[in-house]
Amino acid sequence: xxxxxxxxxxxxxxxxxxxAGFTADxxxxxxxxxxxxxxKAMMWIFLLSDTFIFSCFLLSYMTVRMSTTVPxxxxxxxxxxxxxxxxxxxxxxxxxxxxxxxxxxxMAIAVNxxxxxxxxxxxxxxLATAAFGASFVGMQGFEWTKLIREGVRPWSxxxxxxxxxxxxxxxxxxxxTHVTIGVIFLLIVARKVWRGDFDHGKPGYFTSRKGRxxxxxxxxxxxxxxxxxxxxxxxxxxxx
Amino acid sequence: xxxxxxxxxxxxxxxxxxxxxxxxxxxxxxWGWLFVLSTCSYLVDYFGLQGYLRWSLIVLFMILKAFxxxxxxxxxxxxxxxxxxxxxxxxxxVLVFLGIMVFEANYTFFTRLAxxxxxx
Numbered sequence: 001x002x003x004x005x006x007x008x009x010x011x012x013x014x015x016x017x018x019x020a021g022f023t024a025d026x027x028x029x030x031x032x033x034x035x036x037x038x039x040k041a042m043m044w045i046f047l048l049s050d051t052f053i054f055s056c057f058l059l060s061y062m063t064v065r066m067s068t069t070v071p072x073x074x075x076x077x078x079x080x081x082x083x084x085x086x087x088x089x090x091x092x093x094x095x096x097x098x099x100x101x102x103x104x105x106x107m108a109i110a111v112n113x114x115x116x117x118x119x120x121x122x123x124x125x126x127l128a129t130a131a132f133g134a135s136f137v138g139m140q141g142f143e144w145t146k147l148i149r150e151g152v153r154p155w156s157x158x159x160x161x162x163x164x165x166x167x168x169x170x171x172x173x174x175x176x177t178h179v180t181i182g183v184i185f186l187l188i189v190a191r192k193v194w195r196g197d198f199d200h201g202k203p204g205y206f207t208s209r210k211g212r213x214x215x216x217x218x219x220x221x222x223x224x225x226x227x228x229x230x231x232x233x234x235x236x237x238x239x240x
Numbered sequence: 241x242x243x244x245x246x247x248x249x250x251x252x253x254x255x256x257x258x259x260x261x262x263x264x265x266x267x268x269x270x271w272g273w274l275f276v277l278s279t280c281s282y283l284v285d286y287f288g289l290q291g292y293l294r295w296s297l298i299v300l301f302m303i304l305k306a307f308x309x310x311x312x313x314x315x316x317x318x319x320x321x322x323x324x325x326x327x328x329x330x331x332x333x334v335l336v337f338l339g340i341m342v343f344e345a346n347y348t349f350f351t352r353l354a355x356x357x358x359x360x
Contacts, residue, residue, distance in 0.1 A: 066345035
């Protein structure tokens with residue numbers, strides 16, 4: 001979007017859009033990201049680096065799965081659950097997927113209420129997001145326990161290629177760690193919102209900078225990223 | 241510097257600059273679509289589709305979900321092209337890496353077949 005900007009002479013000029021705007025922004029010898037604050041830009045760049053980390057995990061999983069001569073365990077059966085005597089494929093994973101998507105939905109709406117300065121609704125929705133996230137980690141704990149009891153180890157498993165266990169624990173473990181950190185991060189920001197820190201610009205404990213409701217959106221970026229990574233893990237590890 | 245500039249901007253312009261303002265309905269619609277797409281990808285496994293049909297459907301639903309999350313939930317659709325390119329172009333390197341590792345994995349696989357035979 002083209003923002004009218006104030007100038008020293010009082011005249012306004014309009015930034016060019018599209019490719020003309022792209023070259024003008026990068027060539028201007030000043031900050032390149034005109035619409036994103038430093039906090040948001042840094043979160044995006046962190047998420048980009050995290051993208052490479054998860055990409056490397058998924059690519060190494062692909063490499064070991066393609067190069068083994070032993071059949072890969074069938075994830076549809078391995079992650080199936082017995083429900084009333086009928087085995088339903090991937091049931092727990094499907095529930096976990098829906099829970100994480102729902103947490104992303106509540107987070108997006110929390111960001112929206114934050115910018116409307118409705119702090120109680122924002123904090124409540126963030127707490128709901130944290131609760132969804134915590135239940136996701138709980139289910140992952142259940143899944144890990146079940147598989148470890150069934151004899152899955154990083155070096156072996158009862159159903160096929162040994163590399164299955166190491167890929168599974170590495171990828172889901174790293175993702176679960178991200179969810180856990182996200183839940184803690186959510187609780188901290190939700191507490192600040194609830195107290196009204198962002199309404200009167202109370203300085204942050206570590207940074208001494210005045211907090212704004214944009215902090216909620218930056219927190220949201222991290223949380224949506226965790227959901228985004230799960231979309232890829234669900235497709236490549238569980239469904240493939 | 242930027243602070244004094246921000247103070248000079250009329251309140252109306254600040255409201256435009258600060259934050260994302262979209263109707264809640266938009267997020268609910270995207271949420272609904274994410275549920276539909278997740279159900280579709282789950283059904284691919286439930287009905288046991290196999291082969292290229294399975295893989296192409298999985299990747300299709302995955303890309304649509306990723307697009308919705310990044311564009312709407314993460315507000316990338318409303319960012320400037322500069323930020324979009326800075327964040328979304330570097331992962332293309334991952335696709336190059338993917339190509340290299342497919343090549344490498346096939347080589348390892350055929351080497352193992354040649355030296356150990358099947359089943360080891």
